[in-house]
Each structure stands twice: as C-alpha cells, then as structure tokens.
Amino acid sequence: MALIQLYHLILLCLFLPFSAYADNPIGYYCANPFNAGATQARINTVLSDIVAHASIGGFATSSSGRAPATTIYGLAQCRADVSSQDCSACLQDAAKALPAACPHLADARIWYDYCFLRYDDENFIGESDTGYSLILYNVENVTGDGDAFDAAVGEVMRKARAAAVAPGTGGLGRETTGFSPYVNIYGLAQCTRDIGELACGQCTASAVERFADFCVHRKGCRVLYSSCMVRYEIYPFFFPIDSKRSSSSGSNSIKSEDEVGSYSMVILSP
Incomplete structure (x- = not known):
C-alpha cells in the first residue's frame, strides 16, 4: 500500500506485445x-x-x-x-x-x-531523473524455482549495472548467464551519457529495485526512466547475439513479437 501512496499507478494495458523494431514506440x-x-x-x-x-x-x-x-x-x-x-x-x-x-x-x-x-523548457541536462517510469513485465512466470531465478536475475543485473558505469562503455552494460540447461538470462543496463558514474549507478539501482514490486518470478521485465533503463529477458534481445548460449533455447537471433509472449505496462509518476 505504501507504493500506491507514493506513486500514481496506472495499468496501461493488460497484454502489450514486445516489439524489437525501431518504428514502434514504447x-x-x-x-x-x-x-x-x-x-x-x-x-x-x-x-x-x-x-x-x-x-x-x-x-x-x-x-x-x-x-x-x-x-x-x-x-x-x-x-x-x-x-x-x-x-x-x-x-x-x-x-x-x-x-x-x-x-x-x-x-x-x-x-x-x-x-x-x-x-x-527546463534544463535537465546532467541531472538524473527517476521521477517518471515505464515498467513492462512478461505476464508469464518462469517454471521451476522462481526464487532461485530471481536471485540469478539479481546477479545478472548487478554485473550489467557495474559494466554500465565502467569507463569506455558508453553507459551500456550487458550480461548473460545460464540459469538451467534450457534457460539463459540476458540482462542490460544503460544510462544517458549526460550523467556521471555515481548518478548512473544510483539510477540503475533504483530501477532494479522496481523488479521486486512488479517482476517477481516473471520471464522478463524492464524499467525505463528518463536517465537510465534496465531490462532482463530469457531470450537474446541485445547485440551481438550470443549464438553459443542462445542455441540451447533453439535460437540465435533477436526474437519477434509472436515468440516472446505478452507484456503488461505500468506507468509510475510522482
């Protein structure tokens, strides 16, 4: 209930398909x-x-x-x-x-x-902004041990976040791990390049914390702020494609809308 008191929450759509194409706004x-x-x-x-x-x-x-x-x-x-x-x-x-x-x-x-x-019309350049967020989560839960899966997601995102603040990465961090013989976890974190390393780390940490509110045991989730974003999936969604790892799930390319299931979106504003 505290979350509802702090934020205005809107369930925008129940079944929002994921899109990997540049001409479809989120x-x-x-x-x-x-x-x-x-x-x-x-x-x-x-x-x-x-x-x-x-x-x-x-x-x-x-x-x-x-x-x-x-x-x-x-x-x-x-x-x-x-x-x-x-x-x-x-x-x-x-x-x-x-x-x-x-x-x-x-x-x-x-x-x-x-x-x-x-x-x-206000100067936001260089200021970390986490006041408005879009959260998309897969409506399907993982099979098996959901708590172990969430722990693995946390470790993947920890590494992705660390890479995002490292010099020379352009604010982008990516990490992949094998959760089971048939399931891989792909994680990504990115900050806008106008904010510093400390602000980037704080922004992505705040975004990952949202997983506990909306993404428990979910097959995929992402949180989009104005200064950073974090995301994990059980299919490859970033480049270059890791063909060795993705072969265990029968694919070595970015998935299409029809292959990844349905997503719901939640909008949070101060």
Missing part, C-alpha cells in the same frame, strides 16, 4: 503547455540538431533560445549496441512522433527499444 510523456510559436520553432531546431548529431555518435544534447525567452533543451540517445543505421532510423521516427504525440507541450519524452529522445 511510450510517451507530455507536460508543460505553451502557446508561443517561437517555442515550437526552438523545439524544431533542437530536434533537428540532436537527431543529426546522435545519428552519428549515438548521443547528443542541444539547446535553443536565450533568456528571457523560453529556452528548449534536448537530448537524444540510442542503445549503444545497435547499428548506426538502426539508431538513425529510430531517432528520425522519434523526432516525427514526439511533437505529434505532445502538441503544444514543452516537456516531451519518447521511449523506443533502440532509442530515447527528450526535450524540455
């Missing part, structure tokens, strides 16, 4: 209405800038405007394991979809599997 956040045409012009400038630069380097920030006028700040980042082609395609889709989903709203964010894009 979710949006929209706030802060505006009326000035100049603000929209600054949003367009920021979007154009961050998409162009992040498509090349996987990450970019930008701003447009000077006081006392409204300044718009923007950030774009791709998952560090995806190709530059997929990164560019994802960001271009995001830049088109976000203003349409959040018309005349200056605080807008969009999450995809391969990328994240955000703009705001």
